[in-house]
Amino acid sequence: MVTFDIQKLSVWLGSTQALKNISMQVQAHEILTIIGPSNSGKTTFLRMLNRLNELGPRFRREGALLFDGTDIAALDAQIVRKKIGMVFALPLPLPLSIFDNVAYGARMHGVRNQKQLRAIVERSLQEAYLWDEVKDRLDTSAFKLSGGQQQRLCIARTLAVEPEVILFDEPCSGLDPISTAKVEDAMVKLKQRYTIVLVTNNVKQAARVGDRTAFFLSGELIELDKTDKMFTAPQYRRTEDYIRGKFG
């Protein structure tokens, strides 16, 4: 099953070309990790998938980006973003209580029933392995949580909308190793029900959680393969250099 089918995708943000002629597929229920040095276009690629790039000025794209067979530009942006959730690089709780953060998406999509909302919040927090830590203080501000807890709250908030795909944009860049391990655990377990695309600066993280790994460099897709193979016998010299830490 193919979730995303990308053909010859090029993207310009202003006058700089951020993505150059990318062709690849994202399979359903896999964790696809994307590695590459900064400025290699990984985040731009990720933000293409839920149509966040187009919010900025002077955005232009060429090529096809099919989601379940339909080009995402032909779909309603709100529906695209509901089906394709995103967890950002920094923990970004909304200035609301823990409960309201998780319930936000459901409320925006018309769920008014308090009982139903409570069920959604509990289920999502449990899926993000945060429920036990916050169940007694759901009404306190989300900003009172630690960084790692905030990031899992953001995951719960994304899950509450019941997406099909979850995009992670360097979700552990600001977290300590223990919080990172918790977030990674959550991701691996989420794979059974969601398709996951993970952008990471941490090569080891890609090796730990990825089924397949893509290597981006200067806006180009250099190599895409099974994670095991990529990390043992990469096809290209540049991939090997990056993985071994020789540049980037």
Add this chain to the structure above:
Amino acid sequence: MINSRITQKIAFFGLFLATLLIVLPVGMILVIIVQKGWPAITWQFLTDMPRQGMRAGGIFPAIVGTIYLVGGAIMFALPIGLLAAIYLCEYARHSVITRIIKLAIVNLSGVPSVVYGLFGLALFVVFFRFGVSILSGSLTLGIMILPIIVTASREALESVPYSFREVSLSLGASKWQTIRHIVLPNAIPGILTGTILGLGRAAGETAPILFTVAAFYLPQLPTSLFDQAMALPYHLYVISTQVPNVDEKIRYGTALVLLTLVLVMNLIAIVIRAQFRKKKKW
């Protein structure tokens, strides 16, 4: 080393002196007005009609008139100003025209108030036939404070981090839902600051109400929007320059009441703002 220490002292002294020069006149104005006006403040002064050609009695109709005018101006300017700010900040494309519009709005707050008065006379009093009335005066004051409210609201909206908007949109919320549930609640303190500034300006200006609403001497309360009314700033002008032999304490008493009225309005807005700030969670 010694040199840098001396320059530091000179700089510190200069900065302190500048601050003192700002605080001093304000403090002196307050002291003089309270000192000279306080003896005039009695229950009768606040609640009675002016008598004997404004040389005795109270200033009740002027107080009521000012409250009506300021209330009307805010009721007109706040919704329109806020909606315009939302449009300019959230919806308008970044183009030369929007930049010109924004610049024009900022510059409008520098237009002399007497010009607004003439504009109000031409548009509301004469063209719309509202006559010299509370309605005309409120609308004129409202137009005068619109740029203040638009500018402050825009700054408040822009100060809400872009990432909040992105998170909300990424959860599938619409643009309006994002504005309604995330941007606006976090911009309210800043919007209220603009409203406070507008309130003070509307309560204190004389020129815009001169041609549009103010009555020289009208010892009765207005009964409709189309009535003329007395107002504190104009009343103060009248008893200070137009009527001979008015007791000094009545003049300073009137100034004190005007000052207190603005202060109380500001206080209310500040309390509301503090309530919202307390709820703000970042």
